[in-house]
Amino acid sequence: MTNKQEIMSAIENAGRIAIAGHIRPDGDCIGSCLGMYNYVHENFPCSVDVYIEEIPQEFTCIAGCDAVNSLYPDAAPYDVFLALDCGDLERLGKAQKYLKEAKLSVCIDHHKTNEGYAAVNVIEPGAAATAEVLFDLMDQDKISLNTAEALYLGIVHDTGVFKHSNTTRHTMETAGRLLEYGVSSSKIIDGTFYEKTYVQNQILGRCLMESVLVLDGKVIFAAVNRKVQALYGLESNDTEGVIDQLRVTKGVEVAILIKEMNPFVWRVSMRSCEYVDVAVICTKFGGGGHVRAAGCILNGSMHDVINALVKEIELQIK
Ligand code: 5GP
Ligand code: MN
16 A cells, blocks of 8 residues: 555544644645645544644635634544644644654655654655645545635645746646636635735835845845834734745845744745755754745844855855
């Protein structure tokens, strides 16, 4: 039996299943978890719990949101635990305990830096989104509109609406097949990706205005310190999309956005255009991700963090 067959047969035969995604969930994490939740809930007799941190407002239109548990209570060991779109154990956050106790732990992901922390792993770095991997795993006759919509959401977000270089023919074909279940692409694309709150647009403007070019314009960075976050009352995902706008600055190869989480602790997001492997850089600092999109956490002043990152970029550019 292949890993995929083993996973789907374990789900069909389980009594209790849990699904969880990564901390600070994004569109692919939420789409993958809710897609799998809907699929299992609608087709199999088992009970299914889904654990994700608080869902940002724009994603609450996706079916299954009401079932999400963000409290991570202690629970009896699950028969099957599914970690979706989560590149390493640490990023499972409070759901780690379910994985450790489960009779069968499963990881389904597409991060190239994923080392396979579950008992059964399906990691496909060539897939644009975890949702794309899930579609191939599922029996297509058992996919409902609710499941299709969630998977479509995942693909839309991790490809930046089919524009990032991770978008393949297979990605497009998967999205195309999802449309056949009745998914409204404008509802998902406009409603969850392009629509921004006033505050989100303000912080985008501020980041662009204060951005700095370094390394002869090949690198651009912006920083959002805690004072600014408090001033705008920012939620963790309010800067989503800022890095994409920084990246498309003419001449730029690498964009960096750093956000201060605690004094001298910064969340780093990196994107590259053509040749710098940002996953290598972020992995070096304890994070991970993909060749063109990765993240990590760094300690120090804003200047320490930017200097450390730019030094690593410089090594690759030379
Ligand atoms: P973002 O910049 O959008 O937060 O993350 C970009 C990509 O890198 C995403 O695929 C995300 O899952 C991954 N990523 C971000 N931060 C981390 C991290 O600290 N560790 C790992 N392993 N992956 C990360
Ligand atoms: Mn993903």
